[in-house]
Amino acid sequence: MAKKEKHHIEIYKSWCKKCGICVAFCPAGVLAQDDSGAPYAKEPDKCTGCQLCSLRCPDFAITVTSPKNKEPKGSAKGPAESKEGVNKQGEKA
Numbered sequence: 333m334a335k336k337e338k339h340h341i342e343i344y345k346s347w348c349k350k351c352g353i354c355v356a357f358c359p360a361g362v363l364a365q366d367d368s369g370a371p372y373a374k375e376p377d378k379c380t381g382c383q384l385c386s387l388r389c390p391d392f393a394i395t396v397t398s399p400k401n402k403e404p405k406g407s408a409k410g411p412a413e414s415k416e417g418v419n420k421q422g423e424k425a
């Protein structure tokens with residue numbers, strides 16, 4: 333019951349033209365359209381984070397943020413990896 337959403341689905345209503353493409357392409361049946369045709373996350377717990385809805389939306393009106401996408405940037409390269417330059421000083425002998 334108290335399970336947290338694995339993936340966060342955000343729909344920008346002002347950009348959405350209610351075409352229903354995202355609903356049609358979602359393979360997990362997460363999305364549905366309300367009476368006005370606007371999409372909403374009917375079953376957010378079923379979202380796999382596949383990004384199909386976001387990729388297919390012609391108006392960039394839907395985004396899905398997954399926990400894996402929130403990794404901090406800049407961790408691959410940093411000042412700590414410049415140790416090689418120190419070894420060159422020992423070449424004289």
Ligand code: SF4
Pocket residue numbers: 339341357358359360361362363378379380381382383384385386396
């Ligand atoms: S990310 Fe995939 S599973 Fe989740 S709502 Fe979009 S299409 Fe459906």
Ligand code: SF4
Pocket residue numbers: 343347348349350351352353354355371388389390391392393394
């Ligand atoms: S595909 Fe995009 S524009 Fe179409 S209903 Fe979904 S969010 Fe709205």
